[in-house]
Amino acid sequence: MKGHYGEYGGQFVPETLMYPLEELEAAYEAARQDPQFHADLDHLFRNYSGRPTALYFAERLSRTWGGPKIYLKREDLNHTGAHKINNCLGQGLLATRMGKKRIIAETGAGQHGVATATVCARLGLECDVYMGEEDIRRQELNVYRMKLLGARVVPVSSGSKTLKDAINEAMRDWVTNVRTTYYMLGSVLGPHPYPMMVRDFQSVIGRETRTQILETEGRLPDVLVACVGGGSNSIGLFYDFIEDRQVRMIGVEAGGRSTKLGDHAARFAGGKPGVLHGTFSYILQDEDGQVVPTHSVSAGLDYPSVGPEHATLHDMGRVEYTAILDDEALDAFGELSRLEGIIPALESAHAVAQAKKLKLPGDRIVVVNLSGRGDKDVNEVARLRGNL
């Protein structure tokens, strides 16, 4: 069957959406086999987004922690400040090839919304971004950035007024305007072919990391660490290393305030298999199969389901999944800022906090994916932690 990762993935959508999914699948397949598409994407990666991003040895951090050598894959140095642009450039080129003029997207923290609005400005496409009212309130800066870039930000007032509800509303728009509109989904979620396509566009992270670590260290890393919301930055780092069995991989979910249902977004700790937003994966749900509210200090990790490829990597034991609490992430946010002069996104701070917990000798190599920069989170951190 199409688009399955073990028993996970698939296409669980209202019938009306099967037509655009089939159309998208065919268009992506054609693009994937076209050298010109790859050349165009590579050009934008290099000259627009600033790739390859650095693989940086965090010397002071490593020394202070007294454990393994910590390298940071600097996705925060991308144009717009996060890995999200990798996927948006790929999908933007694809939408252009398909002749679509209108783009819709969902956003939580606003990073994917900003990346989408940026690419639409660059490619001359109309752009509507759905965003929960609660997130609009929390992420004022990104809302203004999207508007500056010429996008329309559509407030979503249903449900919990966050990312999950923004996806619901984007899907309702898509099912209505299916013949003219391209849905630029922001993570390795949703029905096939999105999880595969978004992974392919993000896998540049892992390919670069391999080349860079072989150049500097002459060998593969021992451990890869990345945060997992929907799971696109982590799968982007992991994908090229899956066959290298000696490389340990750790995906970090949001542990939130506690392990109580509703207090976190740790799908592998508290969820079970089910269907949300078109794909079969782990979901945080109650005994009636209703999706439950989640909590995380980081809006980008605050989502009740997870990409289906992660679900199968979890079940086969290839990737370990752990959870980091809000407070641990906030500590790591401060520590990386002070020790390396790098303010990480709160999402990425979860991965940094996990790396600190690794008790490994000093000759071991750990790569942490620094998926985004933390400017967007400064106000929230100030609110939570007070004046310095």
Place this chain on the structure above:
Amino acid sequence: MTRIEERFERLRREGRKAFIPYLTAGDPTLEITRDLVIALDKAGADVVELGVPFSDPIADGPVIQRGTERALAAGSGLRKVLGLGAEIRKQSQVPLLLMSYYNPLFNYGLERLAKDLAQSGFDGILATDLTVEESDEYSRLMRGAGLNTIFLAAPTSSPERMKKIAQASSGFLYAVSRTGVTGERQELDSDLQDFLQALRKHTSVPIAVGFGVSRPEHVRSVWQSADGAIVGSAIVREIEKNIGKPDLVERVAAFAGWLSHPDEKSLPV
């Protein structure tokens, strides 16, 4: 034969068409839904669709979303809806179709669900976001328990997909009148006739049309080219308008009677 199949067979013999109202189970309470089903049966409903409220109804427009929120607030969910079916069966033999998003069904366990649905008096099941490609196990279990499996066909479905959907459907086939979410419309899609003709080539099971059917003239128009008309949002809106009124059930039943008798012009008040 299920009650759904018997009803369509009888209508066919009598040269009539089906009127199929939709209710979100538990909107505004499970007791009122029970009374509504019984009143709709008396008002001429041929099949009643009972929707299981779900936290993330991606295929529904604002009216049914609000109905869903009211039902969830009233504590409704799949287990309660099964109990509701059994309650209804004490007083009515109207054909009952369970409509749900897939997650609550999967979460309950498909094998157990098939058995419990049949025992609770349901005749068929429709999962809004379950495509035919993903439905083998589901259809085997539901049909094994004697239930009809109803699937959606859309105006965007390719001929190959129409064929697959027709093969997977029993009882009737649910034709979505237009692209988009559930909700009322002033006029039905002008391409509807072509779509229904294309669909008809692939199946001999009855075809019922839903999404946007919200006025007596829509019902009449649908009856000219299909076997049944499904009305959802218009009825849920009528419920919403009458919440808190002692005669809510009578008013909604009168509204359904008005919709289902398209040759009588005025709405009895």
